[in-house]
Amino acid sequence: MFSLLIVIVALALIFDYINGFHDAANSIATIVSTKVLTPFQAVLWAAFWNFVAFFVFKDHKVADTIAKTVKPEFLDFDLVVILAAVIAAILWNLFTWWFGIPSSSSHTLIGGLIGAAIAKAHTFNVIVMANFIKTVVFIFLSPLIGMLLAFLITLGIYWICRNKNPYSTDKWFKRLQLVSSAAFSLGHGGNDAQKVMGLISVVILYHGVQTGTMSADVDPKSILMSHAWIPIACYSAIALGTMSGGWKIVKTMGTKITKVTPLEGVAAETAAASTLILTEGMGIPVSTTHTVTGAIIGVGATKRLSAVRWGVTINLLIAWILTIPVSAVVAGIVYYVIKLFM
Known part of the structure; x- marks a missing residue:
């Protein structure tokens, strides 16, 4: 039993690592495409601020939401459910990374948990609907919020700088992009690392209940507070x-949706960072991918709607919609396969 706990925690951290290089593109795409930093400099900058988020986000609200995605009483605190969910999430993340599709690691993990739980309990009642509904709603709301904020911020910047020298303005916004990309990486770290924290807290709870060392009514959030090693x-x-970077997705995010200048990069990153920090405060596990994609579209739309490559955008939207159901199905299959050998 203890060995299974170690395996799941190790896989969860591997998923977190994959999430980092899968979503690195979100943090650095605009700052690389505008040539403010080289790819190597950009990933170091983003990684630094990912970790700084540990010192900023102490309430663990997103982790708490993830931990309460499914009802443990339906699952007999079965660790195999969590194992299947993590394996499915890793498989989908690697698949989308290989094909350069900026999908959501957050929704992959949630879909995996739901699919494995349904496979175990044979009922949809296993889902905590309040948490699931707000997550699904923000699949659509987070890119829209990012898009609207980016559109308004870009227009505001254009108005403020309407009489400024273009060369000096461009130089200033290259400097400001360091700040905006740092803010976005901070939000990315705070939102995405917490998802795995929530998962690990559930694993420890399930293991504790099965070994008799922990009560079933323990709040997973309290486990995070008492186990500092998890965050x-x-x-x-x-x-x-x-x-480690994620260069295929950098190319999609930084160049294929729309061309971005330093000024527009600041607007997109500021809008995306604001959305991530807002939703983290609300305890909603949103996708950094969805958020920054919406922000980049909002920036492109200020020029003209045709500046956005809608074909690429539609493909991304399809991938977003498929992520939860595909991850759920894969997790269900993985659960049944694992059970054949246990």
Whole structure:
């Protein structure tokens, strides 16, 4: 039983690492495409701020939401459910990374948990609907909020700088992009590392209940408060993953949706960072991918709607919609396969 706990925690941290390099593109795409930093400099910058998020986000609200995605009483505190969910999430993340599709690691993990739980309990009642509904709603709301904020911020900047020298303005916004990309990486670390923290807290709870060392009514959030190694490990894993980069997705995010200038990069990153920090405060596990994609579209739309490559955007939207159901199905299959050998 203890060995299974170690395996799941290790896989969860591997998923966190993959999340880092999968979502590194979100943090650095605009700052690389505008040539403010080289790719190597950009991933170091983003990784640093991913880890700094550990010192900023102490309430663990997103982790708490993830931990309460499914009802443990339906699952007999079965660790195999968590194992299947993590394996499915890793498989989908690697698949989308290989094909350069900026999908959501957050929704992959949630879909995996739901699919494995349904496979175990044979009922949809296993889902905590309040948490699931707000997560699904923000699949659509987070890119829309990012898009609207980016559109308004870009227009505001254009108005403020309407009489400024273009050369000096461009130089200033290249400097400001360091600040905006740092803010976005901070929000990315705070939102995404917490998802794995929530998962690990559930694993420890399930193991504790099965071994009789923990009561079933223990709040997973209290486990995070009493096990400082969990947030440290999760923030470290996502920072290391970001340092590994995700160049295929950088290309999609930084150049294929719309061309971005330093001024527009500041607007997109500021809008995305604001959205992530807002939703973290609300305890909603949103996708950094969805958020920054919406922000980049909002920036492109200020020029003209045709400046946005809608074909690429539609493909991304399809991938977003498929992520939860595909991850759920894969997790269900993985659960049944694992049970054949246990």
